[in-house]
Amino acid sequence: MVEGKIIKALSGFYYVISKENQRVYQCRGRGVFRKNKITPLVGDVVLFEESNPGEGYVVDVKNRKNELVRPPIANIDQAIIVASAVKPDFSPLLLDRFLVLIESKNIEPVIFISKMDMVDSDKQKAIMNIREDYEKIGYSVLTLSTKDPEGLLTAKNYFRDKISVIAGQSGVGKSSMLNAINPLLDLETNEISTSLGRGKHTTRHVELIEVNEGLVADTPGFSSLEFNELDQQDLADCFPEMRERKADCKFRGCMHHKEPKCAVKAAVESGDIPSYRYDHYLHFLEEIRNRKPRY
Known part of the structure; x- marks a missing residue:
């Protein structure tokens, strides 16, 4: 054998x-x-x-060290989340949704922000501030465009010796980015449908393709962004900046919501945790609590 x-x-x-x-x-x-x-x-x-x-x-x-249901793939080393600066507009809420799903599977996330050549200076400044927030949390963040050879070279190095999945909403330029990194791939890309504001899925089966001595799953990423498999008590562990402070909360099992003497809420008040990240946490917590029970 x-x-x-x-x-x-x-x-x-x-x-x-x-x-x-x-x-x-x-x-x-x-x-x-x-x-x-x-x-x-x-x-x-x-x-x-x-x-x-x-x-x-x-x-x-x-x-297996891990596995995903959608796309059906195992033993992933990293998930590269591609978020576009514009068309569709950059959404920290959607980025955090992807991050939570990936963290919940014990997969290392990497963030690529694409289409940076299409933003004005105000938008660029706002995105750079957000990039700084995520880097402080400990995430690798890369801003790039398919017209920036230096950024693409940096992006290319992330793939070496790893199995990667590419995640991100339709139309953010996942296939365009892979084509720019490795023109031999010639992956099919679809422009965004302007009437719908979203792209069409262009990939139909799961396949690992070689990119810079690594393997990449060419799939549409997560077709479901629901927290169906995540329990509310595990949600905070999917936010690294909350995970590392939970031992300092007064109560064991603190949900960082209405409890007194909560280290996470104190960090939000002092500005050590960005308030929008905490707002997203509460939004997701509410969503999980209101989820229909599974039988």
Whole structure:
């Protein structure tokens, strides 16, 4: 048996790149997976055996360090959130929604803010201030445009030796950015529909494509931005600046909402935590509390 990594799943076939010879094998899953209700995912490290030249069967799936349902992918090292400065307008609330979802899966987030060549000086200043806030929290933030070779070179280095997913709302320029980093990809891009103010999804199946000696899942990112799998008591842990202060709250299990002597609220009042981040936390907390119960 040979170890490999699934780089594409399509119509019941798994395309596995062999660790041994770097060749790609078209494999089927053994019936045992269906019996045990295991579905091999793109990103899985698997054992497979060759049945014919270039073909084989996946016989075992190694333990995963993480997995996503949408897109269905495993063992992700980082999620690159692409947010555009304009068209669609930059939204800190939407950015925080992505960050919470990614933090909840124990995946490292990286923030790219695209289309910086299209902003005026006031908007640029506002975005640079927000960038500073997120860098203080500990996030890597890159501002770039597809016309800025230096920024693209910096962006390219983030992909090396990692499995990445690209997240972000439609129309922010995810495919355009990947094409600019690696023109050989020639990914299909769709302009934003101006009447709807949103782009169309252009990717249809999950595939890992090579970008600068790393692998990237070319998918529309998260098709659902609901907090369906997140409990309210775990929400604050998805905000790193709250996570590191929770031990200083008076009450264990403090929700940083109406409790007295809360270290998080004190940090908001002193300006150490941006008030908009705290507002987003309360917004998400309310959303989770009002969620319909699951049965």
